[in-house]
Amino acid sequence: MEATELLRKYNVAAPRYTSYPTVPYWDNENFNAEQWQRRLITAYAQHKDEGISLYIHLPFCESLCTYCGCNTRITKNHGVELPYIDALLQEWQMYCELLGERPKIKELHLGGGTPTFFSADNLKQLLQTIAGKAQFEDDAACSFEGHPDNTTTEHLQVLRDxxxxxxxxxxxxxxPKVQFMINRYQTPAQVFLITEMARRLDYQSINYDLIYGLPGQNIQGLTQTINEVVALKPDRIAFYSYAHVPWI
Known part of the structure; x- marks a missing residue:
């Protein structure tokens, strides 16, 4: 199938892949906490031998990217880190008590927001505490999202360890014109530096997110971006269409 045919086929409105079940099926009025707990325990009992996949949402960002439809909180106050981590760990303790044992984790993903808003030490505290109440598979798939503007060598080293x-x-x-429109700034040089640091630390998969259809974007500029990305040789590229959601 030609590339243009693929674009036409998949350039359609669809629910965010992180929403399951998808939003139209949510029923807050007829689904309470007790029912949720029963569902959780039942699902875990049926699949616990396979291991669980754990997603941790870290919602804080220092600035708002105007294309973003994620659940975020904009602040430059890093004093929010530890209270939020404490809340996450209380939730994790609740899950462990409901499940009645140390669950086996096969996947763990940090998303946001901006996970690298948090200091490397605070991320280490969060993850070590979670690991202390779980069993990680030897080949567990662990990944995190980073902003090229604030991901440090320390972040990369601590998380790799x-x-x-x-x-x-x-x-x-x-x-630069598109970056100004979406309030999201990073240079190819920054991305190259982080990519090279990650490779030296033996990260085995590096993904770049790209968006097409952004305000101010044109074929010439997008082609230049793609050429620069190809030169950096990421292992994977996620190429999303822009969704205009000004009500979020």
Whole structure:
């Protein structure tokens, strides 16, 4: 199938893949906490031998990317980190008590928001506490999202030491005019530096997120971005269409 045919086929409105069940099927009025707990226990009992996949949402960002439809909180106050981690660990303790044992984790993903908003030490505290109440498979798939503007060598080293082998960087577009429109700034040089640091630390999968259809974007600029991305040789590229959701 030609590339243009593939684009036509898949350039359709669809629910976010992170929403399951999808939003139209949510029923808050007829689904309470007790029912949720029963569902959780039942599902775990049926699949616990396979291991669980754990997603941890870290919602804080220092600035708002105007294309973003995620659940975020914008602040430059890093004093929010520890209270949020405490809340996450209380939730994790609740899950462990409901399940009645240390669950086996086969996947763990940090998303946001901006996970690298948090200091490397605070991420280490969060993850070590979670690991203390779980069993990680030897080949567990652990990944995190990083912003090229604030991901440090310390972030990469600490997370690699904790078993993370996958890194995803939000690029979106390298065109300065587009970056101004979406309030998201990073240069190819920054991305190259982080990519090389990750490779030296033996990260085995590096992903770049790109978006097409952004305000101010054109074929020439997007082609230049793609050429620069190809030159950096990521292991994977996620190429999303822009969704205009001004009500979020």
């Amino acid at each position: 904790l078993g993370f082998k996958r890194l995803s960087l939000g690029i979106q577009d390298f065109d």
